[in-house]
Amino acid sequence: MPGRLSRRSLLAGCLAVPLAGAVGGCSSAGTRASSGAAGPVRITFWSALRGSRQVVDAFNRTQSRIRVDFQQIPSGGQGGYAKLSNAARAGNAPDVATIEYPQVPGFAIDGVARDITGLVSDRLRGQLLPSAWGLTTFDGRVFTVPLDIEPMVMHYRSDLFAQYGLTIPRTWDEFAALARTVRERDPSRRLVVFPTDGGHHFAPYSWGAGAQWFDLRGGAWNVSMVDPPTRNIAAYWQRLIDEDLVFASAVDSRQYDAQIGQGIVLARLTGAWDAGAQKQARPRQAGQWAIAPLPQWDPAHPAVGTQGGSTFAVTQDSAHPEAAMEFIEWQVSHPDALRARLASGTSSQYPAAPALVAVGAAAFDRAYYSGQDIYRLFHEEADKIRNGWIWGPRMTATFRVLQDGFARAAAGEGSLLDAVRTAQSATMSDLEALGLATVEHSG
Amino acid sequence: MTTTAPPGPAPRTITAVPTTSRATTRRREHTACAVLMAPFFLLLVVVFLIPVCTAVWLSFFGADQPGLGFGPERTVFVGWRSYAVVFTDPTFLAGLGTILGYCLLYIPLLVVGALALALLLDSGAVRLRSWAQLGLFLPHAVPGIIAAIIWLYLYTPGLSPVVELLARADLTIDFLGARAVLPSIVNIALWSNLGYNMVIFYAALRAVPREIIEASVVDGAGPVRTALRVKTPLIRSSIVVVVLFTLIWALQLFTEPMLLSLSSPMISSRFSPAMYIYDAAFTRNNYGLAAAASVILLLCTIALSYGVTRWSNRAGSRGEA
Numbered sequence: 001m002p003g004r005l006s007r008r009s010l011l012a013g014c015l016a017v018p019l020a021g022a023v024g025g026c027s028s029a030g031t032r033a034s035s036g037a038a039g040p041v042r043i044t045f046w047s048a049l050r051g052s053r054q055v056v057d058a059f060n061r062t063q064s065r066i067r068v069d070f071q072q073i074p075s076g077g078q079g080g081y082a083k084l085s086n087a088a089r090a091g092n093a094p095d096v097a098t099i100e101y102p103q104v105p106g107f108a109i110d111g112v113a114r115d116i117t118g119l120v121s122d123r124l125r126g127q128l129l130p131s132a133w134g135l136t137t138f139d140g141r142v143f144t145v146p147l148d149i150e151p152m153v154m155h156y157r158s159d160l161f162a163q164y165g166l167t168i169p170r171t172w173d174e175f176a177a178l179a180r181t182v183r184e185r186d187p188s189r190r191l192v193v194f195p196t197d198g199g200h201h202f203a204p205y206s207w208g209a210g211a212q213w214f215d216l217r218g219g220a221w222n223v224s225m226v227d228p229p230t231r232n233i234a235a236y237w238q239r240l241i242d243e244d245l246v247f248a249s250a251v252d253s254r255q256y257d258a259q260i261g262q263g264i265v266l267a268r269l270t271g272a273w274d275a276g277a278q279k280q281a282r283p284r285q286a287g288q289w290a291i292a293p294l295p296q297w298d299p300a301h302p303a304v305g306t307q308g309g310s311t312f313a314v315t316q317d318s319a320h321p322e323a324a325m326e327f328i329e330w331q332v333s334h335p336d337a338l339r340a341r342l343a344s345g346t347s348s349q350y351p352a353a354p355a356l357v358a359v360g361a362a363a364f365d366r367a368y369y370s371g372q373d374i375y376r377l378f379h380e381e382a383d384k385i386r387n388g389w390i391w392g393p394r395m396t397a398t399f400r401v402l403q404d405g406f407a408r409a410a411a412g413e414g415s416l417l418d419a420v421r422t423a424q425s426a427t428m429s430d431l432e433a434l435g436l437a438t439v440e441h442s443g
Numbered sequence: 444m445t446t447t448a449p450p451g452p453a454p455r456t457i458t459a460v461p462t463t464s465r466a467t468t469r470r471r472e473h474t475a476c477a478v479l480m481a482p483f484f485l486l487l488v489v490v491f492l493i494p495v496c497t498a499v500w501l502s503f504f505g506a507d508q509p510g511l512g513f514g515p516e517r518t519v520f521v522g523w524r525s526y527a528v529v530f531t532d533p534t535f536l537a538g539l540g541t542i543l544g545y546c547l548l549y550i551p552l553l554v555v556g557a558l559a560l561a562l563l564l565d566s567g568a569v570r571l572r573s574w575a576q577l578g579l580f581l582p583h584a585v586p587g588i589i590a591a592i593i594w595l596y597l598y599t600p601g602l603s604p605v606v607e608l609l610a611r612a613d614l615t616i617d618f619l620g621a622r623a624v625l626p627s628i629v630n631i632a633l634w635s636n637l638g639y640n641m642v643i644f645y646a647a648l649r650a651v652p653r654e655i656i657e658a659s660v661v662d663g664a665g666p667v668r669t670a671l672r673v674k675t676p677l678i679r680s681s682i683v684v685v686v687l688f689t690l691i692w693a694l695q696l697f698t699e700p701m702l703l704s705l706s707s708p709m710i711s712s713r714f715s716p717a718m719y720i721y722d723a724a725f726t727r728n729n730y731g732l733a734a735a736a737s738v739i740l741l742l743c744t745i746a747l748s749y750g751v752t753r754w755s756n757r758a759g760s761r762g763e764a
Contacts, residue, residue, distance in 0.1 A: 085728050109512040110728055139511050196708060219510050250708060393512060397727045400712045401534060407708030411621040422533055429532035433525055433732040435507035 040067040041323040043095035046084065048075040049147075049310060051341035052098075058340040059330055066323045068096075076100060081396065088112040088315060095318040096328060099144055101135050101309050102200060102395035108143040109393050109434065113313035117142045119325045127333045131385045132352035136311050138390070139216060144311035145328050148349035150271030151294075151381035152204045152307045155278060157266045158290035158370070160189075166266075168292045172236065175295040179245040182266060192267050193259065194237050195251040196406040199399030199423075200307060201269065205237075206230040207305025207389050209297055214390040217439075221393065221431055224441035225424040226417070234416040241410065248410035257281075269294065271307035272378040276348030279368045286368045293381055303386040309352075335359045350378040394430040401426040495741070501734035502526070525735035534713040535736060539743075541625065542715050546693050549629045553689055554682065557637055561644030562670040576645070579638035587635065591702040594631045599706050619707035628699050636692075640685050647681035648674055683755040687748055694744050697721070716740045 045056060045068050056070040071094070074080045081103060087093040088110070099107050107113040120142050125133070132146035156168070164185045169175040179191040195201045203213070211229035215222040240246045247265065249255060259265040261282060268274060275291060296302045312328040314321050331337045333353045341347055342363040351360055361375035392398055405419020424440070431438045505521040508514045529535050560579065564572055582590065597603045598618035609616055618627045651674055659673045675682075697717035704710035712726065713719040716736065724733035 082725055106728075109508065111516045115513070139513055141513060143513075216511060221511065394727055397722070400722075400726065404708070404711035404713075407711075408621060411709065413621045426532060426534045429528045429534075430727055430729070430732075433505070433528040433727075433729050434512060435505050435509065435519075435521060435524070436512045437510050 040065050041320050042067045042069060043318070043320050043324050043327060044069045044071065045096040045327070046071050046073045046080075046094040047098040048073050048078075048080050049098055049341075051343075051347055054340040054343060055331055055337050058336055059327060062330075062336065066327060068327055076103060076396075084112060085110065088317065091317055093315040093317050095315060095320060095324040097313050097315055098147075098310050099313050101146075101306065101311060102203070102391040102399070104136050104144050104311055104313075105138060105391055105393045106395060107313060108138060109436075111316050113143045114316050114318065114321060115141050115143060116145070116314050116321070116325065119314065119321060120145070121329070124329050124333060127355060128352045129354060129382065131382075131387050132309075134387055135306075135389065135391065144313040145325075145332055146352040147310045147312060147332050148273065149352045149382060149385065150273050150306050150309040150350055151304050151378060151385055152208065152269060152271055153304075153377065153381055154292045154294055155268045155270060155274060155289060156292060157263060157288055159288045160263055160266050161290075169295045170299050172295045172297055176236070176240060176245065179240060180243075183245055189264050189266060190245070190247050191265075192246050192269060193251055193256060193265055194241055194246050194248040194406075194410070196248055196410045197250040197252050197403050198406075199402040201251075202233070202237075202402065202406070203399075204305030204307045205269075206233045207386060208294065208303050209233050210303065210386070212388065212390075214392045216390060220437035220439050222439045222441060223392070223424060223427055223431070225398075225420050225427070226442065230420060231417060234420055238409075238416045241416075248406075250407075261285075263288075269307075271309065272350040272374075272381070273308050273348055275369070275374055276364070279348070283368075287370050290369060290372055291374050291377055293377065293384075302384045304381055304384045305389065306385060309349075339363055348374070350375070350382060354379075392427060392431075393434065393436065394427060397430055398423055398427045498734045498737050498741075501730055502738050503731075505729075505731040521731065525731045526739065528732060529736045529739055534711070535716065535719050537711075538713050538716045538719045542694060542696060544625055545629065545696060545715075546690065548625065549632055549693055550686060550689050552629065553633060553636060553640060554686060556633065557640035557685070558644055558675065558682070560637070560641045561648055562674060564641070564645055565648040565674070566666055566670060576638075576642065579641055581638065582634050583636060583639040585635065587698045588702065590631055590635050591699045594627070594634070594699075595703055595706055598627055598703070619703065619709060621709050624703070624707055624709045628696070628703065631699050632693070636689070640689070643681055643685055644678060647678035651677050679755070683751065686755075687751050690747055690751060691744055694740065694747070716743075 043066060045052070047070070053070055053072065056068045059066075059068055073083055076099075081099075084093065084097050084099075084107070093112065097107075097112070099113065104113065108115075117140070124145070128146055129149055132149040133142070135149075136142060136144040136146055154168075160166075161168070164182065166178060166181060167174075169178045175191075182189055182191045206213070206229055209229040209232060211225075211227050211233070213223065213225045213227075213230070215224070237246075241248045247259070256265075260268070268278075278285075278289060293302075294304050312331065314324045314328070318324050332351070333356070335356060338351055338356050338359050341349070342360065348364055349360070351357060357375055357379055361373070364375065366372065366374070402419055402423035405414065405422050406416060408414050409416050409419055428438060428440050502525050503520060503522060504518055505525065506516045507519045507521065508516055564575065585593070597605050600606050600617065603618075606616065606618070617623060655673065655677070656669060659669050664673065695717050696715040700710045700714045700718060701721075704712070704714065712722050717740070720733045720736045720740070723729050723736055
């Protein structure tokens with residue numbers, strides 16, 4: 001087993017040398033590739049991200065060696081991932097695909113995302129945050145390139161906070177007390193919604209509290225979704241739900257849109273990207289929102305998880321991995337790429353490349369947030385991202401089972417902790433069915 | 444030549460007729476048999492045997508990568524692993540529990556309901572019999588997915604006039620809530636299938652010899668007694684067939700919960716075994732697992748169908764004795 005692995009990494013290392021050279025000197029790779037066929041190298045790119053069309057157009061304008069054909073696809077949960085899996089199985093996957101962080105290991109294991117360890121140049125490696133690389137690197141192998149990293153923050157109604165005389169909570173205890181105050185001030189309003197369809201909200205709550213759902217110790221997938229931090233998180237939110245201090249419902253719903261639109265819910269705990277989404281969805285609430293750091297368990301040692309964020313993969317079937325990689329590198333690290341994306345509308349993604357933060361801050365219109373320097377806040381929060389988190393190999397399914405349990409718990413059937421336990425056992429079944437080496441930790 | 448030649452072969456054919464014609468008719472019969480049965484066997488092989496064998500085959504293989512799984516994929520024989528996983532997966536077992544509850548609620552309601560309606564129609568107590576029959580049968584002509592959409596509309600709070608009417612009467616019923624969702628699905632299935640099964644029972648009742656009914660009336664049996672003690676036992680074979688078909692249909696519950704899950708978080712992505720199979724194949728990309736779950740569902744169906752036939756045979760022989 002170790003012998004084989006080392007042989008493989010040796011092979012990867014051998015491959016890495018010429019390829020890294022090719023990417024480092026882009027022009028030489030490009031001319032070599034285009035000299036064979038007439039015209040530029042054509043690669044295809046699928047994404048559900050807003051502004052991708054503008055980014056592709058900008059890339060195609062700036063050079064003539066690589067021609068990117070872009071196709072907008074539905075977001076992952078809306079069928080985008082199924083489309084990608086099916087295309088990969090049929091052998092017509094795009095050269096470059098967009099994969100969110102939780103789904104990276106799944107697509108890596110399924111052989112859709114290519115092992116690009118050897119294609120990542122040292123320049124690119126140094127340009128992106130190590131905490132972002134950590135989420136796309138498994139067993140020493142890189143599978144996707146991070147575009148943005150989204151620390152979880154608190155978006156809140158600054159006008160209503162002022163009206164009710166509320167202060168920003170620094171700890172989760174203060175947060176619970178604040179939730180009670182909000183209900184006392186107006187029994188029809190609540191501070192937040194516990195998202196019953198939000199496995200990807202619950203995970204960063206746990207992540208920030210020190211949980212480690214998945215781990216690769218000892219060459220196996222260690223699954224410990226019911227570790228003490230996660231149990232505490234489940235108990236904390238269970239108490240808020242039981243005492244009717246928060247709503248517990250789906251956030252991907254018209255009901256939630258209405259609750260936010262009418263100010264019935266005062267805050268959202270989401271990634272930095274949501275600042276732009278909010279601005280686009282509800283332009284009339286300009287000046288009513290502000291962003292604060294997420295409450296902490298231990299303010300002396302702050303830690304947060306990430307919510308949202310995307311990465312780019314070169315697919316296994318790609319005939320032009322070097323060209324695909326060049327395009328990805330430009331997308332994630334070139335200022336023009338970020339400008340094109342932000343110019344397209346109202347994205348507020350926090351780039352995984354720190355050098356681009358200033359570009360993002362300059363391109364984002366702050367008026368909606370009453371001039372608050374939200375990018376500086378994101379920058380501070382991104383530094384608090386706790387390293388070492390690893391997503392599981394079947395995260396979409398894990399989230400689904402978790403959310404099915406959350407929905408039942410919100411209806412009074414079982415508890416949040418029951419939901420986490422069921423999600424863990426179902427995940428174990430899925431991993432065993434894939435023939436992976438697994439170890440289950442029951443907390 | 445022309446006059447002498449024909450008689451020549453004629454006697455030969457005459458003598459040959461008895462043997463060859465019997466052989467040719469038999470051969471012709473065989474050919475006809477083969478031609479007429481060929482479509483059946485062809486379809487049996489193409490749409491049943493091959494898929495079943497493929498599923499069984501698939502269920503014993505997996506696209507495996509050892510260890511952490513980041514290596515190249517290989518298709519390997521995994522034996523009973525997928526079956527073991529399916530049987531230890533709490534979500535599949537929950538799905539089996541759901542379908543069991545569904546069958547226990549749905550099948551008795553359907554059979555008793557359809558039988559009662561058929562007996563009512565047959566007793567002549569109903570006027571405009573053909574209209575009643577048509578009205579009851581009509582929902583069956585509505586495809587399952589359309590039926591589910593109609594009922595989804597009727598169940599969804601805020602859209603449904605039914606929920607609104609009940610709310611006006613100070614009754615809040617969440618048809619898609621945790622407790623009500625299974626009865627709600629049973630209701631859709633009943634609406635779709637009651638009329639169809641009633642027609643089967645009614646047709647069987649029409650075939651019951653009138654003399655027997657008259658005899659029972661002469662012996663002093665009232666209409667209820669005649670219906671329950673005379674007519675019902677006489678159409679026992681139809682009842683068995685309906686139970687059998689309904690059971691097989693019910694075990695494959697998929698369309699209604701799949702559609703209702705759009706509107707109700709109480710219906711999980713692995714609500715029934717069929718939904719588990721769909722989820723395994725298309726969310727979890729694990730065809731081996733999906734195939735194993737399919738084979739298990741098939742075996743359950745076969746076992747239960749066999750159980751129903753055995754039970755009805757024994758009950759039948761006891762009844763005759």
